[in-house]
Every structure is written in structure tokens, then in C-alpha cells.
Amino acid sequence: MNRLSRDQIAARVAKDIPEGAYVNLGIGLPTKVANFLPVDRDILLQSENGLLGMGPAPAPGEEDWELINAGKQAVTLLTGGAYFHHADSFAMMRGGHIDICVLGAFQVSVKGDLANWHTGDPSAIPAVGGAMDLAVGAKQTFVMMELLTKEGESKLVERCSYPLTGLACVSRVYTDLAVFDVGPNGASVVEMVDGLTLDELRRMTGVALTA
Amino acid sequence: MIDKSFESPSAAVADIFDGASVMIGGFGTAGMPDDLIDALIARGVGNLTIINNNAGNGETGLAALIKAGRVKKIICSFPRQTDSHHFDARYRAGEIELELVPQGNLAARIQAAGAGLGAIFTPTGFGTALAEGKETRRIDGKDHVLEYPIHADFALIKAHKGDRWGNLIYRKTARNFGPIMAMAAKTSIVQVSEIVPLGALDPETIVTPGIFVQRVVETGAQASTAA
Numbered sequence: 001m002n003r004l005s006r007d008q009i010a011a012r013v014a015k016d017i018p019e020g021a022y023v024n025l026g027i028g029l030p031t032k033v034a035n036f037l038p039v040d041r042d043i044l045l046q047s048e049n050g051l052l053g054m055g056p057a058p059a060p061g062e063e064d065w066e067l068i069n070a071g072k073q074a075v076t077l078l079t080g081g082a083y084f085h086h087a088d089s090f091a092m093m094r095g096g097h098i099d100i101c102v103l104g105a106f107q108v109s110v111k112g113d114l115a116n117w118h119t120g121d122p123s124a125i126p127a128v129g130g131a132m133d134l135a136v137g138a139k140q141t142f143v144m145m146e147l148l149t150k151e152g153e154s155k156l157v158e159r160c161s162y163p164l165t166g167l168a169c170v171s172r173v174y175t176d177l178a179v180f181d182v183g184p185n186g187a188s189v190v191e192m193v194d195g196l197t198l199d200e201l202r203r204m205t206g207v208a209l210t211a
Numbered sequence: 212m213i214d215k216s217f218e219s220p221s222a223a224v225a226d227i228f229d230g231a232s233v234m235i236g237g238f239g240t241a242g243m244p245d246d247l248i249d250a251l252i253a254r255g256v257g258n259l260t261i262i263n264n265n266a267g268n269g270e271t272g273l274a275a276l277i278k279a280g281r282v283k284k285i286i287c288s289f290p291r292q293t294d295s296h297h298f299d300a301r302y303r304a305g306e307i308e309l310e311l312v313p314q315g316n317l318a319a320r321i322q323a324a325g326a327g328l329g330a331i332f333t334p335t336g337f338g339t340a341l342a343e344g345k346e347t348r349r350i351d352g353k354d355h356v357l358e359y360p361i362h363a364d365f366a367l368i369k370a371h372k373g374d375r376w377g378n379l380i381y382r383k384t385a386r387n388f389g390p391i392m393a394m395a396a397k398t399s400i401v402q403v404s405e406i407v408p409l410g411a412l413d414p415e416t417i418v419t420p421g422i423f424v425q426r427v428v429e430t431g432a433q434a435s436t437a438a
Contacts, residue, residue, distance in 0.1 A: 067383040072240075072268075125302055128289065130315060133335045
């Protein structure tokens with residue numbers, strides 16, 4: 001079975017982002033998607049801390065620490081990009097102006113519920129950031145994640161057991177083994193890696209999957 | 212003559228009192244008003260309720276205020292980070308209260324306070340632990356949560372340039388919460404790299420009109436460091 005690397009998952013997500021899209025990439029794994037966006041498409045990246053038209057990391061030594069992304073890494077601004085304050089930034093995110101957001105996840109349910117901010121561990125200090133706003137506000141919310149935990153448990157589930165980030169907000173899930181559509185009608189398989197069968201995928205996930 | 216300029220950070224924060232609620236601008240260290248916070252630490256008051264996106268990064272700014280034991284409660288969206296050790300230690304010791312707010316709700320509640328709104332209905336957080344016990348309403352087929360404004364006695368903000376009327380422009384992503392916190396606090400105190408003469412700021416590009424600002428203090432240009 002030909003399991004995808006994290007970079008390959010990011011490249012697969014990038015393939016589905018169309019010309020002219022306004023996109024927010026969540027911190028962590030989704031930031032890799034930026035490295036694979038087709039150069040022949042005008043795609044504008046928004047960052048929650050107040051910039052639209054985010055460019056790549058600056059050369060070492062060229063960092064301006066007043067020009068950072070949501071992950072607090074130094075970035076650049078593309079020609080034509082803009083800065084704005086936090087209420088405007090979240091108006092973009094919550095108000096349906098962002099076409100696609102890509103988020104990481106602990107769990108996604110077949111109905112599109114998302115859990116990605118807290119494991120529920122009582123000793124952990126919780127942090128939520130902009131995840132709940134993005135999950136409910138973008139026109140489409142994509143998740144990218146490895147399908148199984150290190151212990152082999154499926155992160156695509158019938159019902160999330162971790163605390164929820166948003167209800168019925170995810171439409172598509174990109175993983176190292178398959179791509180799924182999720183929503184009111186449950187989960188369906190869009191594609192699988194070479195060498196994997198639908199029966200094997202059903203056994204791994206333990207959820208109802210339509211082809 | 213309206214002149215909101217103050218001669219020093221310590222003069223600008225001299226009436227911040229024990230138990231005050233204080234909004235602090237900044238996202239990580241970008242926009243963190245370090246000079247005003249240093250003056251606040253030197254002033255010695257405590258039991259503060261702080262509103263910021265984070266809970267301190269590294270050793271400076273809000274992190275230093277927490278380290279000094281001056282913060283009773285923090286209202287923020289993203290406390291836990293690789294360099295939030297001063298908050299983490301106080302939180303685990305039960306010495307600091309945390310109200311966790313989704314980032315967009317934090318911005319909207321601050322803006323609502325500045326705009327004189329009694330409350331807002333927001334879709335963010337519906338059905339999650341952060342909306343437990345809160346009033347909800349279905350509007351146009353979508354579920355919303357009732358959230359109340361966040362007011363504050365003071366705001367401490369870093370801007371790029373200002374004038375004696377309090378008009379401000381910001382620099383890059385250091386803008387973040389500055390404009391809405393300036394609106395929301397009773398007394399907004401701003402450190403700028405330069406106070407320029409009236410008219411030097413293009414009125415078409417002023418981000419915060421001076422009506423939202425009570426005090427401006429020039430602290431010189433300084434580079435933010437990595438978060």
C-alpha cells in the first residue's frame with residue numbers, strides 16, 4: 001500500500017484549490033499546503049492576525065517580527081497584499097468571505113463535526129485560537145490529517161469523543177490513505193491510495209463508507 | 212488645545228489601579244507595548260484582569276507582567292504556546308484564572324464594547340464546551356450563541372506613529388487588536404515610535420481616529436523580537 005507522506009497530502013490538497021480562491025491555512029500541518037500551490041494560479045492566503053496576500057518566508061536575516069503569520073513565523077507580503085485589524089480579519093473568516101480553510105484535526109465525524117482544539121485531558125492547558133471561527137465561517141472547511149493515530153485508531157469516526165470545535169462544518173478530509181467527503185449523508189470515499197481496497201479502508205476506520 | 216501626548220510611559224500609566232481591567236494589544240510579540248508594560252510593572256499594582264490574544268511569550272511584555280505576579284485573571288484565545296512558561300507555571304499553581312474565548316469572539320466582543328452594543332449573536336462556538344450554559348438562538352437557519360461585550364478600564368497599545376490628537380497608524384501585522392481595543396477601553400494609552408505634527412498623517416489612511424485615544428507616548432522605534 002502506497003501511503004502518502006505529509007508533503008504528498010499537502011500537494012493533494014493544493015491540487016483542489018482553484019484559481020482566484022481566498023484561503024486560510026491553519027497552523028501546523030496545513031501550512032505545508034502553501035509550498036504546493038500551483039504557481040500559475042492566483043491564490044490569496046489570509047492569516048488571522050491581519051494580512052491578506054501572505055507570501056513565503058523571508059530569507060534568513062531578513063525577518064521583520066512585525067510581519068508574522070498565525071503561527072508567529074516571519075512571513076512576507078505579496079505585492080497587492082493588505083494589512084487590517086482583528087475584527088476585520090475575523091469578519092473575513094466568520095462572514096463567509098474565505099473560500100477554503102484547511103485545518104488539522106484530532107477527529108472528524110462522518111457528519112463533518114470537527115474536534116481539533118483540545119484532547120479533553122484535564123491536565124492540559126486549553127487553547128482555541130481561531131479554529132472555531134474558521135470551522136464555521138469559511139465557505140468550505142477541509143481537514144488534512146493522518147487517518148490513523150499512532151495507536152492505529154481511526155481519526156475519522158462516527159461521533160467525536162474529543163471536545164468539538166464545530167458541528168457539521170467539514171466537507172472534505174484529506175489523509176495519507178484516502179480522501180473522503182463527509183456531511184449529512186455520511187462519509188464517502190473520493191479516492192484511495194494504490195493497493196488499498198474499500199473493504200480494508202472500512203475495516204481500518206470502522207465507519208460506514210460509501211464508494 | 213488638545214494635547215494627548217505624555218512625556219513618559221510611567222506618567223502615562225500612573226493612574227492604573229489595583230484590580231483594574233487592562234486590554235493589551237499584540238499577537239504574540241507583534242504589537243506588544245513593552246515600554247508601557249514595563250512602566251506598569253514598575254508601578255507595582257496587581258490583581259489585574261488582562262485581555263490579550265495570548266498569555267505572554269518569552270520574557271518580555273505580558274510574560275514579564277505575569278512573571279511579576281500582577282495578573283489575577285486573563286481573558287484570551289491561545290494561552291498555551293512553546294514559550295508561555297510563565298503563564299503555564301502560574302496557571303498550574305492555581306494562581307491565575309483563565310477565561311478562554313475563541314479568537315473571533317474575543318475580537319467581536321471587544322469591538323461590541325467599543326461600538327456600544329449590548330451583546331452579539333455569533334455562530335462561533337455553538338455546540339462546543341466554550342458555549343456551555345450560554346443563551347442560543349437560531350437565526351436564518353443557523354445556530355448562534357449570545358456573547359456579551361468585553362469592556363476595560365485601560366488599553367495599552369503599540370502603534371507606529373501618532374499625533375497629539377491621538378490619531379494613529381500602525382505597522383504591518385502589529386496592528387492586530389490595537390484599533391478595537393482603543394475603541395473599547397475607558398482610557399486608551401498608546402506607545403508610538405514617533406509623535407508627528409498634526410497633519411503629517413494622511414487623513415485617508417489614519418487607522419484609529421484620535422477620539423478613541425486618550426494618551427500617546429513616544430518611545431522610539433524598536434524591533435520586535437521573535438515570538
